[in-house]
Amino acid sequence: MANLFLSGGVTVIVSGPDASLLPGRLHERGAILVHIKYEKKNVIRFQMRVRELGLLRKEARQFNGTIRLEKGTGLPFLMQRAIQNYPFILTSICFFFIIILLSAMIIRIDVTGADTQTEKLIRTFLKQEGIREGAIRFDQINEQELKQRALLQVPGVTRFSLKKSGVVYKVDVSASSQEKETVSSRHHLRASKAGVIHDLFVEHGLSKVRRSEFVEKGDRLVTGTKKNPARGTVIAETWYKATVTMVNDSMQTRSSKKRITVYASLQDKEYALWTPASLREPFQSEEYVYQFHFFSYTLPFSFRTVTDYELKKVNTIETADEMEKRAIQTARTQLMARLPEKAHIQGENVLQKRVGNGKVKMIIHFQVLENIATN
Amino acid sequence: MKKREGAAFISKLAGLPADAAGGVPRITIIGSTQIAIQYPERLEQFTEQDVRIQLPGSTLHIKGKSLEVKELMPEEILVEGTMTNIQLEMKQGHRFG
Incomplete structure (x- = not known):
């Protein structure tokens, strides 16, 4: 079977009194002709290879009639047409890529089961994690890790689940129900914790305490009425105790080596595209899976990268003094994270310090100025 | 022609079929719609009702309706259409094999 698809064929129309003899003559010269058809009287149509058109030219010199070349068929002509219509092909490729990009984009995040305050917190948390509306993410989100971080970082969240449905992320949370305060308790300002009053600012109400007075938790600070509930801030000095243990040689950092x-996977099979020499030192691995979607359909190919980071032990020789400083600093930052924004640490005292065995154990006492007034 | 006859003679001596060697023409007719001719010499004339193919030492005459040469290759000719009459005209002093 002579197939003209790969080599490219041309349809030739021959008309003239000797038309019926031309295929025979070309055949004698060694040409391959296909689909020879007697169209009407003295008109013949056939297909031949583009490469053998030279033979037709030689024959045409002695031919008495007209020879017309019609359209070309086969791969070379298709390619030519494709190149001529390059904007169309370019646009279809662009369309494909844009749809893949848009399918990876996060269009909407739905948060259910949370009140407005918690929802706001969850949205800021998700933003920190790189999940925001308009972000393009090819990598799969590790739900387990995200869940753990969410439970740790977002206050008041007891259950967190993230589901991806197409371009919409559905976050379902349960927040611990906060106790509803009774109306009567809101008339007065009370101390939220024990402390020594440092400063008073009363907007409404009658102050019951003075400066430098010691108050216990729950003591009434400012009295208000039902009509005009007490308002104001009471800055008091409060105390915190922190215990820190610093170990000298347990720090490991990532050196810059990675x-x-x-890996590229096609359906079930996985092929390694790039395998570097493995690291000799101990290392930490991070794995990411990149998947592509065309609308909601998952494309059968995906990429997976495993990044090994080399770990290095930090062997800085710290003196006990330096370790002490570091311990205080660590305790300070830990405390700052727990305190409300406006609070500030006034002073610190080391209550107990034990050095030995490459460890420093300290108990530190902090004096903090903060607002203790609550309704 | 001499070479072809020699090859045919040897293949006959070896007990092989006559068309196994030497480019002896072979005509295969499938029903009344298709005819394939291997090792033809040339396509002499071709119209819708009448196809004449020259073979070594003879001429094949195919008559029919809406005949069409599907393939015309150096070693094979494939004719399709409704055939009514196939005639082999031997030239004087020649015979196959």
């Missing part, structure tokens, strides 16, 4: 292994 090795990335790239």
